[in-house]
Amino acid sequence: MEQKENRKKEIIHFFGQLPVESLYTAGIAGERFLLGLKEGKFLANYCPDCDFVFLPPKLYCEFCFRELKEEDLKEIENKGILLSYTFTHIDTNGNRLENPIIVGVIKMNGTDTGFVHKLLNKIEDIEIGMEVEAVFAPKERRRGSINDIVGFQRID
Amino acid sequence: MGRRVAIVGAGMTKFVRRAKETGKELAYYAAKAALDSCGAKLKDIDAVVLGSAPDTFDGVHMKGEYLSCGAGAFGKPYLRCYVGGGTGVFSVAVGWYYIASGIFDTCLVVCEEKMSSYQPHPQGAFLTIFDHTTERPLGPNLLWIFALEMQRYMQTYGIKKEEIALVAVKNKKNALDHPAAQIAQEITVEDVLKSEVLCYPVQRLDVSPVSDGACAIVMTNEYLARRFTDKPVWVSGVGWCLDTAYWTNRDLCYPRYVEEAARMAYKMAGIRNPRREIDVVEPYDPFDYKELHHLEGLLLCDRGEAPQLLVDGKTQRDGELPVCPSGGLLGVGNPISAAGLMKVIEIFWQLRGEAGKRQIAKKAKRGLAQAWGDLMQVGTVVILEV
Amino acid sequence: MKNFFATPLRDEDFKKKNFCYETWIGNCFYAWDCGKAIGRYLEGLKEGKILGVKCPKCERIMVPPRIFCEWCFVLVEDFVELKDTGKINTFSISYISWDMKRLEKPQIPAVIEIDGASPGYGILHLISEVDPKDVKVGMRVKAVWKEEKEREGKITDIKYFRPY
Numbered sequence: 001m002e003q004k005e006n007r008k009k010e011i012i013h014f015f016g017q018l019p020v021e022s023l024y025t026a027g028i029a030g031e032r033f034l035l036g037l038k039e040g041k042f043l044a045n046y047c048p049d050c051d052f053v054f055l056p057p058k059l060y061c062e063f064c065f066r067e068l069k070e071e072d073l074k075e076i077e078n079k080g081i082l083l084s085y086t087f088t089h090i091d092t093n094g095n096r097l098e099n100p101i102i103v104g105v106i107k108m109n110g111t112d113t114g115f116v117h118k119l120l121n122k123i124e125d126i127e128i129g130m131e132v133e134a135v136f137a138p139k140e141r142r143r144g145s146i147n148d149i150v151g152f153q154r155i156d
Numbered sequence: 157m158g159r160r161v162a163i164v165g166a167g168m169t170k171f172v173r174r175a176k177e178t179g180k181e182l183a184y185y186a187a188k189a190a191l192d193s194c195g196a197k198l199k200d201i202d203a204v205v206l207g208s209a210p211d212t213f214d215g216v217h218m219k220g221e222y223l224s225c226g227a228g229a230f231g232k233p234y235l236r237c238y239v240g241g242g243t244g245v246f247s248v249a250v251g252w253y254y255i256a257s258g259i260f261d262t263c264l265v266v267c268e269e270k271m272s273s274y275q276p277h278p279q280g281a282f283l284t285i286f287d288h289t290t291e292r293p294l295g296p297n298l299l300w301i302f303a304l305e306m307q308r309y310m311q312t313y314g315i316k317k318e319e320i321a322l323v324a325v326k327n328k329k330n331a332l333d334h335p336a337a338q339i340a341q342e343i344t345v346e347d348v349l350k351s352e353v354l355c356y357p358v359q360r361l362d363v364s365p366v367s368d369g370a371c372a373i374v375m376t377n378e379y380l381a382r383r384f385t386d387k388p389v390w391v392s393g394v395g396w397c398l399d400t401a402y403w404t405n406r407d408l409c410y411p412r413y414v415e416e417a418a419r420m421a422y423k424m425a426g427i428r429n430p431r432r433e434i435d436v437v438e439p440y441d442p443f444d445y446k447e448l449h450h451l452e453g454l455l456l457c458d459r460g461e462a463p464q465l466l467v468d469g470k471t472q473r474d475g476e477l478p479v480c481p482s483g484g485l486l487g488v489g490n491p492i493s494a495a496g497l498m499k500v501i502e503i504f505w506q507l508r509g510e511a512g513k514r515q516i517a518k519k520a521k522r523g524l525a526q527a528w529g530d531l532m533q534v535g536t537v538v539i540l541e542v
Numbered sequence: 543m544k545n546f547f548a549t550p551l552r553d554e555d556f557k558k559k560n561f562c563y564e565t566w567i568g569n570c571f572y573a574w575d576c577g578k579a580i581g582r583y584l585e586g587l588k589e590g591k592i593l594g595v596k597c598p599k600c601e602r603i604m605v606p607p608r609i610f611c612e613w614c615f616v617l618v619e620d621f622v623e624l625k626d627t628g629k630i631n632t633f634s635i636s637y638i639s640w641d642m643k644r645l646e647k648p649q650i651p652a653v654i655e656i657d658g659a660s661p662g663y664g665i666l667h668l669i670s671e672v673d674p675k676d677v678k679v680g681m682r683v684k685a686v687w688k689e690e691k692e693r694e695g696k697i698t699d700i701k702y703f704r705p706y
Contacts, residue, residue: 011584011695013573014289020568021275022215025561027178028549034562059177060184062225065198067188144562172550176561185547215566275565277641288574289584290606291666293698296640300651300666303634308653311632311679336546356635356674369548400612404653404664405604408632 026144029059032073034144040136044111045072055111078133079155080108080115087123106132106152118151131155158256162381162388163248163540165194165374166501171338171489174272175368179214180226183268186370186494187228190264194374194384201374202260204229206236207247207267209492212281215273227266227372241442241529242396242536243267244371244496248525249394249538251375261377268370269491278366285531299355299363305408305532306357306445312409313460315448317357321348322466323444324361324486330473331483333513336498338489339365348444364442367489371497373504387508392522393427393539395420403531414453414528414535421524421537422455430455434539435520436506437477438499440528441484450526451479453535474517481506481514496527500538507542579607582621584695590687592700594659596620602660624658626685627706631655631664635674648674654683654703667697671704681705 026034029045033056036043045057045068052063055076060067085104089097102119104126119126120135132152142148167189169175169182177185183206191198206227211219220236227234239246244267251265271278282298309315322345331340343361351360374384381388397416399406406412418430427433439450448462456477457465465471471479482488482502485495503523505511522541528534551561576584579595583606586593595618596603597611603622604611611618633652637645650669655662669677671686683703693699 011576011581011588014576014584014696016288016292016572016574018212018284018568018570018572019280020212020215020570022273022566022568023275024215024273024564024566025174025176025178025551026563027181028176029181030178031176031562059181060188060226062230063198065184065188065191065228067184145564168546170546170548170550172548174551174556176549176551177547182548189545189547215568279642280640283640286666287606288572289576289580290697293696294651294666294668295649296651296666297636297638298640299638300634300636303636304632304651304653307634307679308632352637353635354638356637358634402604402606402608402612404606404631404666405662407662408653 027059029057029068032070033057034146034148037148038142038144040139042076042078042108043073044076046074053111053113055108055113055115076108076110080106080132082126082128082130082132083107083114084128085119085126102126104152117149120151120153125154159258160378161252161255161391162376162378163373163391163504164376164381164384164388165190165196166372166504167193168336168371168494168498168501169369170336171367171369171491173338173365173367175270179216179223179268179270182270182368182370183223183226183266186268186372187226187264187266190372190374196374196384198228200262201228201232201264202262203233203254205247205250205254205263205265206234207243207265207493207497208236208238209240209243209269210281213269213271213274213278223268227268228264233260239396239398239529239534239536241440241492242496242527242534243493243529244498245500245525245527245536245538246396247493247497248373248391248500249396249536252391252394255375255377261380263375264372265375265497266370266372267493267497269494270368271366271491272368297355299358301403301532302443303355303358306443308408309445309449310357315460315463317349318345319463319467320362320445320448321345323441323447324348326466326472327441327480327484327486330481330514331487334483334488337483337487338367340483340487358443362444364485364490367491369489369491369494371494371501373497373501387542389504389507389540389542391538392541393421393425393537395424395537397535398530399533401531401533403533408532410459411449411453411528411535413533414450414526415455417535417537418454421539425539427539431457434477434522434524435518436481436503436516436523437479438482438484438502438523438525439479440496440499440526441480441486442490444486446528447480447484450528454524454526454537473514478516481511481516496536499525499527500540503540507540579609583607587697587699588693588695590690590693592624592626592656592685594622594624594656596622603658603663605656605659605663605665622658624656628654628656628664628683630669630677630679630681630683632679633669633677650674650677652703667700668702669704670702
């Protein structure tokens with residue numbers, strides 16, 4: 001066995017990379033929702049068995065497993081209540097952001113679920129319980145994505 | 157040995173190259189079909205087991221949690237299990253011990269895979285199975301391990317490519333009768349031998365495709381089984397075993413871990429002579445040679461003798477020992493974990509006489525499904541009987 | 543009695559992206575710890591040596607090295623210098639890359655049983671300086687090393703193995 005002192009330079013790490021690139025389909029229910037956003041509409045769906053409204057809509061009710069079909073979709077108004085919010089001053093790599101990103105959980109009127117998106121107001125103007133509405137991107141820039149909504153802003 | 161465990165219902169999605177559905181939606185279709193097949197409601201289910209391969213495919217970390225609601229696990233005890241390609245059959249073993257132990261009376265087992273999310277090709281997700289320091293710098297691809305194993309198997313027993321190609325011919329043809337199949341087709345040995353050489357001796361038609369899909373079964377204890385169906389299928393044996401990850405240190409010509417798993421399952425099922433007592437078998441066939449390799453590991457023939465069974469036509473649906481009557485992964489498709497569960501479901505349907513055009517000629521009382529995975533390392537076995 | 547759902551996206555739909563989707567590129571850089579045994583193995587490679595370990599109980603000589611014997615489950619600390627020759631246990635001729643692109647020049651990966659290790663103990667490496675048609679199981683091969691100053695403690699310090 002060789003002695004430890006003979007060891008010249010210890011090799012500790014091996015550096016490498018994992019190539020990860022994903023393409024996520026929105027799915028059957030997801031596509032119904034996103035195509036709604038593209039039209040500037042909020043589409044939710046309702047499970048009559050559980051009396052529950054999902055936003056974003058789902059293919060199935062997760063409580064009773066009923067399939068929710070296209071005809072179960074209903075348009076809801078662009079208005080909701082801010083349930084909670086946070087703001088972040090750093091990005092995912094830990095770098096300081098010049099302008100903080102504000103993220104809120106919004107309960108849209110007529111739905112039973114929270115909806116996460118950005119808030120566009122200044123921090124000092126934001127309070128839990130305030131009424132908010134979605135601001136849509138200009139129609140030509142919408143592509144059927146959650147970012148077809150720019151963010152939510154306070155309604156005064 | 158605890159309570160007797162039955163499979164009472166089964167369902168699956170179509171297997172496709174790229175599904176528009178999300179993973180959750182695929183899981184839902186399969187789970188709902190399984191429940192519907194035996195008149196069960198979600199509230200009848202005590203616990204849910206999910207089987208799914210690496211998170212990297214779907215591109216979702218905590219994939220188990222992500223898929224939970226689509227698998228019907230809302231508000232229920234839930235566990236994701238994973239042993240590489242062996243997962244689909246292993247998940248049935250997990251469902252078995254949930255119920256055999258008496259903890260739960262009913263259990264839904266769901267397996268889902270959405271490989272198409274991984275870009276540019278799902279093969280990349282397999283790169284990290286190679287050791288990051290001693291193997292990955294050599295620039296491997298997944299096919300290497302199969303090609304190296306196939307070569308060793310062929311060399312050790314003097315098996316010809318023509319014989320192995322018969323597996324692809326048989327399975328792709330069997331799949332023509334499977335309504336969920338992705339790449340069923342009628343081909344010849346010559347087609348296989350002329351197909352593009354990917355990684356010698358592996359050619360294009362030796363390989364199963366990448367797929368999206370999901371499968372599910374409903375399991376219950378012996379007391380409840382007949383509440384859901386007149387024809388319960390009993391799980392009489394389960395087995396699993398893992399070999400060392402130092403795969404370059406063992407002889408790849410024989411899957412001894414499959415033998416260990418099979419012995420565990422045979423013992424549990426009271427099977428002394430599997431060659432006489434097993435009527436139909438679904439060994440794991442991601443590559444054509446693997447079907448033969450696994451028949452040997454399952455002790456259903458002597459080492460190196462599996463090709464002869466095939467050449468003699470004994471493994472056709474009307475033969476003495478029908479092998480992969482479903483069409484297997486080579487024909488139906490290979491959404492990793494879902495493919496393993498598809499095999500268990502095929503045995504379930506065969507034993508109930510519900511396999512339609514795929515129904516084997518002989519009357520089957522006992523069947524076996526087996527899966528395999530990780531770094532040529534894991535064997536998982538389930539034995540079903542009526 | 544049976545329904546089989548799932549909506550296949552046809553190739554042309556996929557190419558034209560006729561569906562709603564999002565993409566994401568992961569930024570996955572790692573510094574994997576080599577650990578004791580592989581760290582020592584890499585140091586050996588840098589010195590132009592292939593090291594194995596010997597189990598104090600069953601006395602088998604293993605490569606790549608590990609700090610435990612998975613059979614006896616005892617600590618293994620005894621490093622042994624092996625030869626840089628061996629024989630091909632199995633091989634393949636690979637015409638494709640990891641993302642299924644066609645390679646111009648095929649690679650020949652092989653499991654090589656290293657001389658000095660217990661029988662059957664091999665490592666994964668590449669074969670070169672030979673016509674792919676002539677590679678055989680059982681063929682004797684020898685490591686071709688990088689120049690000493692170019693070696694950096696990686697498995698690629700051995701460029702490949704060649705018949706000898």
